Amino acid sequence: MIGRLNHVAIAVRDLNAAVATYKTTLGAKVSEATAQPEHGVTVVFVELPNTKIEFLEPLGENSPIAKFLERNPDGGIHHVCYEVEDILAARDQLKAQGARVLGDGNPKIGAHGKPVLFLHPKDFLGTLTELEQV
Numbered sequence: 001m002i003g004r005l006n007h008v009a010i011a012v013r014d015l016n017a018a019v020a021t022y023k024t025t026l027g028a029k030v031s032e033a034t035a036q037p038e039h040g041v042t043v044v045f046v047e048l049p050n051t052k053i054e055f056l057e058p059l060g061e062n063s064p065i066a067k068f069l070e071r072n073p074d075g076g077i078h079h080v081c082y083e084v085e086d087i088l089a090a091r092d093q094l095k096a097q098g099a100r101v102l103g104d105g106n107p108k109i110g111a112h113g114k115p116v117l118f119l120h121p122k123d124f125l126g127t128l129t130e131l132e133q134v
Contacts, residue, residue, distance in 0.1 A: 003083035079128035
């Protein structure tokens, strides 16, 4: 069902500092920042040869990333994202196996402009898991 690892998301307090660290220290290619108001975050993608790193900075006090940073003041890995060919088929198969889909269970458009769903971390080894249709 799952395809390749699309990205690993890291919650950060200061997007500019995170970008500077990856650009300067690691020599990484980094995208421009994009606000995602419907998800309550501003995102930047670090392009790697085989995947991406996504930095998530809270966009407002009600952002789920703001709540994550309250519990994890230094930031850290927030979720992993796997590609799927058919997000609705993947959702239905996972639900039939007892996995919990977060939200109302319907895909939303993610930072790449493609449908995404999140799966409950308690069902996946304590890791928030995102599925993105490719």
